Amino acid sequence: KQEVTQIPAALSVPEGENLVLNCSFTDSAIYNLQWFRQDPGKGLTSLLLIQSSQREQTSGRLNASLDKSSGRSTLYIAASQPGDSATYLCAVTPGSARQLTFGSGTQLTVLP
């Protein structure tokens, strides 16, 4: 059974810092990996999707990498802002399925 782990569970940084969020998964037979953002009381917003054949994806200040063989992904946020404060969730799509398997998330607080 696929398991997804996110470390750390919570992170607090001062504004302007670059930071890295980590995600690991136990079964490397994935179709893709996605990073989502969730604000309190809200649904999930997709940030980046990396296909299994890709190594990284970039969107603005966000860069996500994927190392499928080692079962790891990182989300890099450059020049963090207070508006980046949210919970960041990593999810994988198993190779044989359609549904997402999520980690528990990293709660990020960017202090002004």
Place this chain on the structure above:
Amino acid sequence: GAGVSQTPSNKVTEKGKYVELRCDPISGHTALYWYRQSLGQGPEFLIYFQGTGAADDSGLPNDRFFAVRPEGSVSTLKIQRTERGDSAVYLCASSFSGTQETQYFGPGTRLLVL
């Protein structure tokens, strides 16, 4: 519509009651998913529809849970004889064709069973 919508946004019910949660997917999306999210956890898969049929219901926790999508658009998640442990946020997502592309999530229904 512009996005996935879910109603109600909040539902409070008593133990043993029946509840229905509704999801309106993005227009034209054939795939629809239900997830359940407990406090401090990531969402957990419940059921996936491709069109009108439930393609995968392996995540439904027991036979008190049931979902339908009769016309291939709106879906209803039905919970019978609710228990306090059913309290969670129920999220709905849709995607264009279900071929493992980006899923778009609704804001969720927060269910509280007293």
